[in-house]
Amino acid sequence: MGELFQARTVREAREILGAYASTGCRTERVPLLQALGRRLAKDVTAADPVPGFDRSTMDGFAVRARDTFGASDSLPAYLDVTGEVLMGREAAGHLGTGQAWRIPTGGMLPPGADAVVMVEHTEELDSRTIGVTRPVAPGDNVVRSGEDIAAGAKVLPAGHLLRPQDLGMLAAVGLAEVPVVARPRVGIISTGDEVVEPSCRPGPGQVRDINSYALYGQVAAAGAQPRIYGIVRDDFASLREKLRQVVGECDLVLLSGGSSVGTRDVAAQVLDSLGSPGVLFHGISIKPGKPTVGAVLDGKPVFGLPGHPVSAMVVCELLVLPLLKYGTYLDDPLEFPVRARLSRNMRSSAGREDYIRVRLYREKGEMVADPVLGKSGLISTMARANGLARIPGELEGVEAGDMVDVKLI
Amino acid sequence: MGELFQARTVREAREILGAYASTGCRTERVPLLQALGRRLAKDVTAADPVPGFDRSTMDGFAVRARDTFGASDSLPAYLDVTGEVLMGREAAGHLGTGQAWRIPTGGMLPPGADAVVMVEHTEELDSRTIGVTRPVAPGDNVVRSGEDIAAGAKVLPAGHLLRPQDLGMLAAVGLAEVPVVARPRVGIISTGDEVVEPSCRPGPGQVRDINSYALYGQVAAAGAQPRIYGIVRDDFASLREKLRQVVGECDLVLLSGGSSVGTRDVAAQVLDSLGSPGVLFHGISIKPGKPTVGAVLDGKPVFGLPGHPVSAMVVCELLVLPLLKYGTYLDDPLEFPVRARLSRNMRSSAGREDYIRVRLYREKGEMVADPVLGKSGLISTMARANGLARIPGELEGVEAGDMVDVKLI
Numbered sequence: 001m002g003e004l005f006q007a008r009t010v011r012e013a014r015e016i017l018g019a020y021a022s023t024g025c026r027t028e029r030v031p032l033l034q035a036l037g038r039r040l041a042k043d044v045t046a047a048d049p050v051p052g053f054d055r056s057t058m059d060g061f062a063v064r065a066r067d068t069f070g071a072s073d074s075l076p077a078y079l080d081v082t083g084e085v086l087m088g089r090e091a092a093g094h095l096g097t098g099q100a101w102r103i104p105t106g107g108m109l110p111p112g113a114d115a116v117v118m119v120e121h122t123e124e125l126d127s128r129t130i131g132v133t134r135p136v137a138p139g140d141n142v143v144r145s146g147e148d149i150a151a152g153a154k155v156l157p158a159g160h161l162l163r164p165q166d167l168g169m170l171a172a173v174g175l176a177e178v179p180v181v182a183r184p185r186v187g188i189i190s191t192g193d194e195v196v197e198p199s200c201r202p203g204p205g206q207v208r209d210i211n212s213y214a215l216y217g218q219v220a221a222a223g224a225q226p227r228i229y230g231i232v233r234d235d236f237a238s239l240r241e242k243l244r245q246v247v248g249e250c251d252l253v254l255l256s257g258g259s260s261v262g263t264r265d266v267a268a269q270v271l272d273s274l275g276s277p278g279v280l281f282h283g284i285s286i287k288p289g290k291p292t293v294g295a296v297l298d299g300k301p302v303f304g305l306p307g308h309p310v311s312a313m314v315v316c317e318l319l320v321l322p323l324l325k326y327g328t329y330l331d332d333p334l335e336f337p338v339r340a341r342l343s344r345n346m347r348s349s350a351g352r353e354d355y356i357r358v359r360l361y362r363e364k365g366e367m368v369a370d371p372v373l374g375k376s377g378l379i380s381t382m383a384r385a386n387g388l389a390r391i392p393g394e395l396e397g398v399e400a401g402d403m404v405d406v407k408l409i
Numbered sequence: 410m411g412e413l414f415q416a417r418t419v420r421e422a423r424e425i426l427g428a429y430a431s432t433g434c435r436t437e438r439v440p441l442l443q444a445l446g447r448r449l450a451k452d453v454t455a456a457d458p459v460p461g462f463d464r465s466t467m468d469g470f471a472v473r474a475r476d477t478f479g480a481s482d483s484l485p486a487y488l489d490v491t492g493e494v495l496m497g498r499e500a501a502g503h504l505g506t507g508q509a510w511r512i513p514t515g516g517m518l519p520p521g522a523d524a525v526v527m528v529e530h531t532e533e534l535d536s537r538t539i540g541v542t543r544p545v546a547p548g549d550n551v552v553r554s555g556e557d558i559a560a561g562a563k564v565l566p567a568g569h570l571l572r573p574q575d576l577g578m579l580a581a582v583g584l585a586e587v588p589v590v591a592r593p594r595v596g597i598i599s600t601g602d603e604v605v606e607p608s609c610r611p612g613p614g615q616v617r618d619i620n621s622y623a624l625y626g627q628v629a630a631a632g633a634q635p636r637i638y639g640i641v642r643d644d645f646a647s648l649r650e651k652l653r654q655v656v657g658e659c660d661l662v663l664l665s666g667g668s669s670v671g672t673r674d675v676a677a678q679v680l681d682s683l684g685s686p687g688v689l690f691h692g693i694s695i696k697p698g699k700p701t702v703g704a705v706l707d708g709k710p711v712f713g714l715p716g717h718p719v720s721a722m723v724v725c726e727l728l729v730l731p732l733l734k735y736g737t738y739l740d741d742p743l744e745f746p747v748r749a750r751l752s753r754n755m756r757s758s759a760g761r762e763d764y765i766r767v768r769l770y771r772e773k774g775e776m777v778a779d780p781v782l783g784k785s786g787l788i789s790t791m792a793r794a795n796g797l798a799r800i801p802g803e804l805e806g807v808e809a810g811d812m813v814d815v816k817l818i
Contacts, residue, residue: 032607033637036626051616057717057786087643088603090613106603106716108614148787156792163818164626165791168718171607171622172788194497194515198441198580204499205517207460213580217445217573228442234496307515308466309577333771334795337747337817362742377466378557379581380459382574383565386743408746409572 049146076131187250288376336405357385458555471522485540596659697785745814766794
């Protein structure tokens, strides 16, 4: 047990959990319009090229490029207009030397043509003849067949998180139903004899359940399926009964509260009694969020999160959401994508990562991170913040003017 | 009509539309768990203080701070242990001078106490007596009643977009049902005689509808309610009939395609015939996205977006999504929050804002934006990108090493 009580860094905690945890093995097929924010279960490849034909990107005239070489305002290249391309139709005929066909943006090039001259670079002499005033090279103003997506190309890889543009890609290759990883089911339990439902008016010594709702929001925003299991008393039997049920019904479990030392020990004992390998670490070297228990029960991650709302949310951001979004811990270069100038000095302890709530604003074009001060028990400090700045473990503090990496929250 | 054809900057287009458009006047009440991503319809205030009592943030002993002044390892302050606080219960009694009560994290301070000594800073002499080895000041290790949220305080303002931490705030003040602005209904129409449904195999000269699906994703991700109305032919009568229906059923309409000059004019004529003030501008000075028509019909914004998927998505990001998210055009300092170093030279024209698809990655701790090159007709370039970099209108280009502002996509 000795090693368990050694506080882990975030990186270590991810490695330890990643070795045992697996979410997202179930897959399902959903209609294209429901695929946003889901993870692809399989590689998607294109059966046919996109577009399926050489396509004009301009209103103008389809031509053979070589017929325009040397053309200029003073010496236009004269071409016979022998046809017109209609939108959505195959060109009826063949474009010969010295000929031009009218073509709209998006139209299909007639066989024989290899470029399009913009209408602005032509002069109409009569209804059958144009003068081209600028030369074009083969392929000019044309999207070639397969230029967007080649036939047989891998369009998107398994595991990819589908964004709006990816729905466009899937539409382009005609995927009306998309194979995706099932949304992880996340069970949320609050513990504590002092905690009451938000709909109750708290009596003396009681507080409303904040964590279940904040965690529900984080889990839902990450594209998983949260379910609130309510408040459970801080004793071995109650906790064990509830946890057994929730672990049976969910893919991942968040237990929050029980931040006092005794209660944490009860939670750890319960977790060790319910499956293998049980508790993997006890404490992480971050502030806020230190009193975190990480466990895996038969492949399902179970987190004992701190009771303070800010601490619970920070640990959820760092250890839970990556697992829900990607099914594993990736090295995500965009996890803390915003670089901002800190507005004041902040102390930190070496050997501990600090996560500071900040209010981001822009000053002279530059992002500034203004720390939101206050205890980690105050949810109002999270509501005032719109970012979380990371102070690396090796620093003893940061000074006003230092640059910090920030995650938007 | 002359002024209409003068291309507008993004800022001008927002000002012009903002003066006429209004989305989000309807409101509704939703259960707290469904409020994520919604906009508050009213200010929320707290009826009672949170927490409702002085609360310990540590396991330890509730004391009168002045009884510990001067305490040290060599000269502890001895106190009589005369009570114990139970979680979720009101303290039964009063803490007198020279006394200490055991208290768990989250417990309610007994009347008379004003601070908590951490258990680590005490030594237990016998079951009735402790020695305090460090002094505490009044309020140490205590969250005071109302320190998180004061009674009567405005918790969150009308118009606020609800994030996970805000659900926590609303739970804290006991708001089980939340007054929110109704999700804007967004009708999406694709035009073009060459466009077919994704489920069809395109014939010669035909392409699948990409824009409806990419726009659907953008609108859904912004928290609005998209609805696809299918593909309409590029003629005045078909377009007018369909648009009349969609404007009647939705709060905002996106029409995409019809990127050829003739078709754009048809769309503009239809828009002018359907309500007032009709078309407000015709063309914006950005690349990609220039051939954009902005209209308002009886308070409802209608956008004629370009047919090229990249152009349509860029204009949607800039002009449509802010309106859906905030109901108006705010000056959002976090719109392009990531500052990254450009990996190569890019040309631009002065007087035109450029939006460059980029692939963001991290190099030596710094964000680098690598342009994804390709025509704006290629949806694959959007799928390869994870950011959109803005090149301001006054620049003639940017060079490798220049810093650019990027929006994550």
